[in-house]
Amino acid sequence: MNDDPSFYTETMARVYAKQGYDDKALKIYRHLIQKYPKREDLMSAYAQIESRMAQNPEDAESRLFVRIGEWINLLFRYRKMKKLKMIKNLFSND
Numbered sequence: 001m002n003d004d005p006s007f008y009t010e011t012m013a014r015v016y017a018k019q020g021y022d023d024k025a026l027k028i029y030r031h032l033i034q035k036y037p038k039r040e041d042l043m044s045a046y047a048q049i050e051s052r053m054a055q056n057p058e059d060a061e062s063r064l065f066v067r068i069g070e071w072i073n074l075l076f077r078y079r080k081m082k083k084l085k086m087i088k089n090l091f092s093n094d
Contacts, residue, residue, distance in 0.1 A: 005031050022049050
């Protein structure tokens with residue numbers, strides 16, 4: 001997901017929700033609700049997703065495992081990037 005809020009739209013939130021990416025949809029809806037606090041349709045959509053998530057606690061556990069996996073993957077990428085930068089610096093100082 002693009003973390004640039006300028007790309008957050010109601011359509012994107014709906015698509016994420018339909019695809020089962022409730023966390024991403026909620027993040028976008030939170031942004032939109034802050035931007036347009038009088039839009040009750042946004043608040044309603046947000047509440048519906050939260051309600052659906054609360055009814056499926058086992059989904060929350062599986063989402064947590066996915067997030068942990070993503071975090072570990074990012075950690076390995078970060079370490080790899082640090083090593084590559086060290087190697088680059090070794091050869092660029094010649």
